[in-house]
Amino acid sequence: xxxxxxxxxQMKNILFASLLVFIGFVNAYGxxxxxxxxxxxxxxxTVTCIAQDADGNVLLGTANGLVSYNGTGFSVINxxxxxxxxxxxxxxxxxxxxxxxxxxxxxxxxxxxxxQNDFTGSNIRKIAATSDGRFWYSTTFxxxxxxxxxxxxxxxxxxxxxxxxxxxxxxxSDNVWISCNxxxxxxCDNGKTKSFADIxxxxxxxxxxxxxxxxxxxxxxxxIMSYDYNSWTSLNGISGGASAxxxxxxxxxxxxxxxxxxxxxxTSSTLINNxxxxxxxxxxxxxxxxxxxxxxxxxxxxxxxKRYLGKTVxxxxxxxxxxxxxxxxxDTYGRMAYFASDSDIIGKFVNVKIVQTGGxxxxxxxxx
Numbered sequence: 001x002x003x004x005x006x007x008x009x010q011m012k013n014i015l016f017a018s019l020l021v022f023i024g025f026v027n028a029y030g031x032x033x034x035x036x037x038x039x040x041x042x043x044x045x046t047v048t049c050i051a052q053d054a055d056g057n058v059l060l061g062t063a064n065g066l067v068s069y070n071g072t073g074f075s076v077i078n079x080x081x082x083x084x085x086x087x088x089x090x091x092x093x094x095x096x097x098x099x100x101x102x103x104x105x106x107x108x109x110x111x112x113x114x115x116q117n118d119f120t121g122s123n124i125r126k127i128a129a130t131s132d133g134r135f136w137y138s139t140t141f142x143x144x145x146x147x148x149x150x151x152x153x154x155x156x157x158x159x160x161x162x163x164x165x166x167x168x169x170x171x172x173s174d175n176v177w178i179s180c181n182x183x184x185x186x187x188c189d190n191g192k193t194k195s196f197a198d199i200x201x202x203x204x205x206x207x208x209x210x211x212x213x214x215x216x217x218x219x220x221x222x223x224i225m226s227y228d229y230n231s232w233t234s235l236n237g238i239s240g241g242a243s244a245x246x247x248x249x250x251x252x253x254x255x256x257x258x259x260x261x262x263x264x265x266x267t268s269s270t271l272i273n274n275x276x277x278x279x280x281x282x283x284x285x286x287x288x289x290x291x292x293x294x295x296x297x298x299x300x301x302x303x304x305x306k307r308y309l310g311k312t313v314x315x316x317x318x319x320x321x322x323x324x325x326x327x328x329x330x331d332t333y334g335r336m337a338y339f340a341s342d343s344d345i346i347g348k349f350v351n352v353k354i355v356q357t358g359g360x361x362x363x364x365x366x367x368x
Contacts, residue, residue, distance in 0.1 A: 041074050049090050050282050050292050054097040061088030082115035084108040093131040102127040128168040136168050136176055158197045159185045169208040179205040199232045206243045219245040237268040244281040305357035312353045317345045338364040
């Protein structure tokens with residue numbers, strides 16, 4: 001489960017969008033941000049997945065419905081207007097424009113703006129479809145089922161599915177890629193199956209993505225692997241592991257982990273932003289030039305911060321923020337708080353009652 005909030009980064013010619021905590025954030029890398037949070041735009045603070053439909057709308061799966069963003073506003077689809085369930089596990093947009101939405105209580109398929117529900121009552125965890133109408137889904141963490149013309153076939157677990165399936169992906173040639181702990185499995189369009197357990201043994205595979213040049217990327221706990229349909233190669237210059245990967249429209253690889261979001265130019269990595277821990281990345285249409293990021297850690301921080309609301313904590317004042325016009329300091333757990341004072345209290349301990357919480361910092365008032 002990923003908990004997030006939604007942002008826009010401006011970087012020269014490329015606009016990045018992500019779900020985050022702050023509004024109007026500008027970081028040290030020169031990226032301006034416009035952020036939509038749960039209270040203002042989304043029906044839930046739990047966002048699980050992201051995709052873009054054929055019309056260019058960004059689709060967000062949440063714990064309380066499917067959200068469609070058209071660039072100016074958000075609309076919500078849930079059980080009251082066609083969806084099989086409110087908790088969305090996964091979204092896949094097929095090459096024919098159909099939208100597949102996996103929920104905890106069934107599968108919804110949108111075709112020409114009409115919804116059709118199937119597998120009612122089943123917890124569909126992952127979903128992906130080929131251009132001929134076949135689709136693959138998982139109902140548990142360790143099994144994959146193929147659906148074809150009304151019949152279902154369970155894919156035999158000869159590939160390590162029991163270790164946990166992290167994703168199902170279909171590339172532009174209708175090859176199906178199943179990622180799991182310790183393996184990536186390719187189900188080719190011709191029906192043949194390839195297992196790459198010898199390559200991914202000991203690695204957790206989080207994400208699979210096809211580049212513009214056709215190569216396949218696999219984001220793993222130890223880095224990024226690239227496949228040219230002949231052999232796998234480990235990319236040099238990746239900073240740590242990668243929990244998500246995609247490509248921008250300059251064909252740079254964008255990847256994320258708990259340390260932030262990075263751009264990779266083929267030899268080295270540049271940190272784009274260190275405020276976000278990317279759980280998922282998606283580059284939207286070439287006209288928009290946006291990158292959406294599902295941020296995991298800030299959402300967790302935000303929930304943890306809410307526990308402080310209304311409480312009085314002891315803060316060591318560390319300095320004064322001239323932009324916010326407030327003093328700042330941390331509690332014994334390292335949580336940052338901002339507060340006002342009529343006197344210089346830098347270096348002193350003060351009792352602060354928390355009146356507002358955010359993803360990373362708190363706002364409070366000094367109490368005696």
